[in-house]
Amino acid sequence: MGPVSVWQWSPWGLLLCLLCSSCLGSPSPSPSVGPEKRAGSQGLRFRLAGFPRKPFEGRVEIQRAGEWGTICDDDFTLQAAHVLCRELGFTEATGWTHSAKYGPGTGRIWLDNLSCSGTERSVTECASRGWGNSDCTHDEDAGVICKDQRLPGFSDSNVIEVEHHLQVEEVRLRPAVGWGRRPLPVTEGLVEVRLPDGWSKVCDKSWSSHNSHVVCGMLGFPSEKRVNVAFYRLLAQRQQHSFGLHGVACVGTEAHLSLCTLEFYRANDTTRCPGGGPAVVSCVPGPLYAASSGQKKQQQSKPQGEARVRLKGGAHPGEGRVEVLKAGTWGTVCDRKWDLQAASVVCRELGFGSAREALSGARMGQGMGAIHLSEVRCSGQESSLWKCPHKNITAEDCSHGQDAGVRCNLPYTGVETKIRLSGGRSRHEGRVEVQIGGPGPLRWGLICGDDWGTLEAMVACRQLGLGYANHGLQETWYWDSGNITEVVMSGVRCTGTEMSLDQCAHHGTHIACKRTETRFTAGVICSETASDLLLHSALVQETAYIEDRPLHMLYCAAEENCLARSARSANWPYGHRRLLRFSSQIHNLGRADFRPKAGRHSWVWHECHGHYHSMDIFTHYDILTPNGTKVAEGHKASFCLEDTECQEGELDQSKMDHSNSNP
Template sequence: MRPVGVWQWSPWGLLLCLLCSSGWGSPSPSANPEKRPGSEGLRFRLAGYPRKPSEGRVEIQRAGEWGTICDDDFTLQAAHVLCRELGFTEATGWTHSAKYGPGTGRIWLDNLSCSGTEQSVTECASRGWGNSDCTHDEDAGVICKDERLPGFSDSNVIEVEHQLQVEEVRLRPAVGWGRRPLPVTEGLVEVRLPDGWSQVCDKGWSAHNSHVVCGMLGFPSEKRVNTAFYRLLAQRQQHSFGLHGVACLGTEAHLSLCPLEFYRANDTARCPGGAPAVVSCVPGPLYTASSSQKKQQQSKPQGEARVRLKGGAHPGEGRVEVLKAGTWGTVCDRKWDLQAASVVCRELGFGSAREALSGARMGQGMGAIHLSEVRCSGQEPSLWKCSHKNITAEDCSHSQDAGVRCNLPYTGVETKIRLSGGRSRHEGRVEVQTGGSGPPRWGLICGDDWGTLEAMVVCRQLGLGYANHGLQETWYWDSGNITEVVMSGVRCTGTELSLDQCAHHSTHISCKRPGTRFTAGVICSETASDLLLHSALVQETAYIEDRPLHMLYCAAEENCLASSARSANWPYGHRRLLRFSSQIHNLGRADFRPKAGRHSWVWHECHGHYHSMDIFTHYDILTPNGTKVAEGHKASFCLEDTECQEDVSKRYECANFGEQGITVGCWDLYRHDIDCQWIDITDVKPGNYILQVVINPNFEVAESDFTNNAMKCNCKYDGHRIWVHNCHIGDAFSEEANRRFERYPGQTSNQIV
């Protein structure tokens, strides 16, 4: 290894530099990094939060004044040049919209354009020093490869990674530390600095500071606290103060974004006449009640919510969707930042935003995009109170859907459950902790009726994402000495935060298949598929066909006709069929694969291919009050990629015993003229009905979102013709719009003849 500060030349090194500068590999630094013509008089540093020493907001000092760079036209090539200015070999990424927080001072560079081979940022094209039309909400950042340039020694780089920063915040209750109920909502503020935990002097402490602290801890708001009690208590204790002079505006997503003053190491007169800062937070609806029933009741906001999160594996994360004119739609990520994301998080009862996500990181939505260029101050009670632009079709696509990850309160639920025997930490038998005041006792869960919904709750509780499988038989996973079954009859909706919130047998354990062979297990995954039906295509392609019985023998073998077809006068007569095309998109973050392996697929001679799922969709005709009058018997499916988005390649096809599934970004199309792609309505009387299609109805395969698996349409049938209209995904409308839909066209069920 070469000693630091020494730069050695060799013919091979020269050849390597020439190759790199010719376009081989990543853009290379200049031949001698200590000599960067054009950079004289400039100083560079990385700043902001949250960040590592090799990433952050880029700041440049020119003429004695520090400033930033606008993200307009910023590219990875510009990041390469700046990372080399900072002493790193290259860039691995860059950020926009002030991901590391907005800077201060001048915006020195705008519309920066580099090829990536420049020796200095001064060689790149721009609008000129200090000439910019940007705000600090558009400050650019870089993510450099954590590898230093050999021999780099430049006084122009200001090392800020060793400056004091608040890395973490917690509340210490006045009494009962270690026996506190979770989550902790009130206590002394403690901040973790590089040398350990310290307290904060309360001189000048404001409600704005408390608001920021509560947001970091996962709480949407703060409340007044009895400081006299804590001051009295403080007189009997010794305190270690590390921070004072906190001056938050209340809109910051993290305490490190506020102006802070740190005590010097030799400062002995710390916080004279003061006491430790105390904060009391108000928990959101999900965390306010002790019983599961109250939790579920209080999780419903007063009145109908106008913002929701979809597609997230954990509470408080997902794609942002907003309600406009009775229809849910997404938000374009243009100018999306931590302040807007924090408004969403607090509105939904969580803390401030941990991350503002762009580029459909939480999967793509389908339907309308309602908002673009959302700008929030951070004080707004709702995202709808922020300034924004209405979207038009050409402005944005669903590949730019915005998302959030919110700060959540620490509840400790992950310590009450564990997995054992699996090949990785993402799989295994489920073990739960029982016992009250005595020592904890671990036991297994009966596998009776255990399925995907229950497994989803386990994976969420453990912070392991989604459930790929919920297993009822786990004899092949060794649980060590744990052999007792301590929980049975578990029934979950899939939305609970822990198994304790699911219905289950109280004290009596009832298991149809006793023993450890048939106990519950899970396989978790960080990603999952998400299927949506193209509802407009159903509406466009629906029609009635009277099909002769002699053409339906194959369909009858597969049970695709109503039960009355068995008593028909074969091969004479006909069946009346409501036919329509079904186009099923996978907009999730993982391929949709059939639950059963290839060994159990069934060959269908009539159709000439293997069917991988017995039940994949339900087709039903319902009365307005929900009574089923006809159902489609499309019992088996073969899954494949019929078409894909432009940048996605097909991976699955049914022909020749090929692999089956639906790739992310692709869709499986069952045309209206394919056998069994219908509902037999021969016995349906004229009237007003609802056509309902449900994908993956038994939750056999994991998805990130099951609430969008149903599609509904209004139907009017006069005995000869049928009108199908108002087709939509089941959760695309507001609650009131859904009620209007179910009443349409204003008739009651007794008027249907």
């Protein structure tokens, strides 16, 4: 007797289901049966499809009744991805994708609103709308990223590999002259694609600006420009070229060249690209990567309007939570229907290339305040996210747990090869060593620790690709590696926004260091996550008031260093002091807890207010006149951190809301 299925919700149907399951039971799988022969999966076959992808990731496709189909991403979760990865023979899932990241499928959409707990032995045990019942399109096809580890004893008979096609995974620009000596990033050159047998050129017949736009986006550049084709044709006549592609047809909105229509040469093609030459592309770098002074001047001469899109919460350039400016207020974007086209519009608008990933589910941390946009549908040709069709949103429609984010393609600059850390306990910490040129070969050296601080450490960690700076250290005797002892850089002063230490002000070839011993050289401790504090400024304005308070009532405030420096010269305990008092509310929007630098074991008990605190000052308040003159100052210290409660329903400690009154 086959399994009983109840399709209509009724008390009798429920009773029938319970009776049948209690009487018949379900057969236990034989211990000798491999994972590919689970009872629930009989008659189904699974495969990973789409491009670009690795062997353990892709669009999930299921064959049922002889017909291949896909799964809609509505209500899809990591738990469902775990079940599907096990169906495919992998141990578990490490992630999942939405909005047809690996390209839209064809045929039926077999499953919609798939809901799994993650422990099911088969996808048939998960709840859904039923086989073939869906209101989705293939633009909503779900994909999975599985851990690259196979289940023991798994047979690949249940994994149907997609028919093999040549695809392009990597693209680069090769300068026609001076290869290896040109400054990075390379913005113009011959297009080369990596195929299984090596790097090959692309025939320029029917090559279009749309193709160039896609190539530049992959390489981290927002746009392309025209090239001197005649020069390159003349140069090509003197060189031998190996062509692998004879046809590329892009619309211009693709995030990857593999999504374009490609025509490959066959192995037995003896005549390749007759009458043509290698395709050439010239890209325009964004403001952060303008390589020459001419490009910088050209970009600076263009009128710069107010930025209406920004990225927050990302540890690296070109990634973060998408925030947009509306009516003078920054807000986030809901991830409904968020896809690579919309993400690419954001990336190019900010001066990067096309999007590498469109992130959902507040992967870059939750924002606060308004959610301005939802269901953004870009074609990929828009110059700004605001020009894409979208829906305005109300608080009931979306939450900050659905904030959209992006990871953009960036140009390769090679700056990470000119810096390294030594002596640390992990790759995220150590003494900073930099590579410099000069007379003779390149050599490694140390940085003088004088005036080295957080801003300089921020740039060093960014150049290393290690995210944020936790600490910038002026003494590193405990990281003594012993091999490198020469100080080659001093007087480093950064604003914190530079991409490498070379861009910061420094003494150049003249080294001036007050303490020349190796122990006083610069070090850093980097972190992939960090806190991000945001003051609720409106609350300060609403609660601020002036109070004249006798000095004899301010001994506690003075003991805890809560008064401005000018209070030290007051005539204690006589007289008064005028205070600006207000309540403050500080939100942590980052992806790490905000903690004082001093550990709790070193905190001091203060009888005045009856609590421990470390007196780490983390906020400064200055009162300025309209012309910018400072007339008063104040600060906030970390005694409020440990005794603050999270907002109702907020489980993530990194989103804690710290509020108290400022004396």
